[in-house]
Amino acid sequence: MSDRDQLAHDVLTASRGRSGGEQAPGGRPTFESCVERLATAIRLGVYPYGSTLPPERELAGLLGVSRATVREAIAALREAGMVRTTRGRGGGSVVDHEPPTPGSEPGDPTGASALRRPELLDALVFRRVVEPGACFVASTVGRSATDLEELRAAHERVRSAQNPAEHRQADSRLHLAIAALTGSAYLVDAVTQVQAAVHEMLLAIPVLPVNIEHSSAQHAEIVAAVEAREPERARRAMEEHCDDTAALLRGLLR
Amino acid sequence: MSDRDQLAHDVLTASRGRSGGEQAPGGRPTFESCVERLATAIRLGVYPYGSTLPPERELAGLLGVSRATVREAIAALREAGMVRTTRGRGGGSVVDHEPPTPGSEPGDPTGASALRRPELLDALVFRRVVEPGACFVASTVGRSATDLEELRAAHERVRSAQNPAEHRQADSRLHLAIAALTGSAYLVDAVTQVQAAVHEMLLAIPVLPVNIEHSSAQHAEIVAAVEAREPERARRAMEEHCDDTAALLRGLLR
DNA sequence: GCCAAAAGGTCTGAGGTCTGACCATTGACG
């Protein structure tokens, strides 16, 4: 199993969306959580645009559900325009470019997420703990050459992103790559959750080029510290990165 | 909703046991996760010995499942000897003293948990990130007087514990109380997970009085730092505490 | 060009879970 597959496994295994504690009363938690986990994995760049999702039978194993449920989830993604499915050998579901605002609720996203705002702000607190911690651990544990390769590739993808959407996805992917360096499924799970929340928040605010530049400088420092195996420096750098992002989000979301 | 109820909500909402990614093929993930979450909440001292669990209808809401499933889960706990159930007004399920080794599998726990050892060791890594982070946050955010009262009460319970089992439970409760200080459901969730893992590991090794003494000194320092609102000091103290516990566990579990 | 492998598409019976209502028991309160 390659590193990418391992990361995919961890991300797909990540806790279902914290919908406030209670599950949907409709009575179909499994199907909905599958849709959410797959959509999150795609949005966070685990399966980039144009790539092919694993076969349904494999996804069923990764997600821990039956193939029938996976199929329903993929059908939902297909209806949402996130994937295209073809049959036969070499076929599968390829990730399509996400439409601008395909949201199931046509209402404005800010209004819809008003109920989730406390949870999203909580995610920022959690992130300030988890991501710097992941940087610290990533700077101490032994990591394979392929792991480091993944890290550099993810960093490069962030720097060469052509548009905000691409940058956003590559950014998430970089943060996940750092977490994956630790080899801790718990940490990857936690970072997946916070990145999903951050992603959702960033979609709701305007992204300025100055923000991206600032972010890129911090990314460089973080990656350098992790590669140099300097735990304290890596943690500090990620703390600053989280603080700045959090300040931006807290300011623009209120 | 009181602080205690809020904590109960967070703990019960915590992610289901990370059974390695895949769910039990038997096909009853919900029921089993209910049993595990309730048992964890009891073991971690959210519902101390002799206290009464919330009514079934309320638990159903907290756990996000139907009352029928809650009833099955409580029935399982009853068969395991963890609770006693009485009917009528003022009745309910009261937490009974846990029998020494009621485990569903009569096999030795070490052998049974051999498969989970990588996950348990991973929990130690995650803990080293999450608990110090919770201490840091708890030392920065505003906390209510009742929150601080909870903290002091939990600390006092640890110090006055009469036997190892009681000490173990009070210790978990103290760590949860610190996490609850942050007001972050994510952090409480994470600490719940790591405490459940730590609890499981500590049950498998002999506990020496010298370990408890060492631990108590660190607890005092941690609580003092949190109360004094010194984030760096609190984090550092908890890091040491986690490192020492981890060293003990890693040494005795291999 | 043929064929086997790889993928999605379909079906069926069994079993788990949810919703919602109703019954039975008991103690708190007037």
Place this chain on the structure above:
DNA sequence: CGTCAATGGTCAGACCTCAGACCTTTTGGC
């Protein structure tokens, strides 16, 4: 001392999910 509200106990129908086999389509390799 009686009432009744709170609590556990029970049931039925609908829906969801699972497992596994089988079919259909497509393509890569011989």
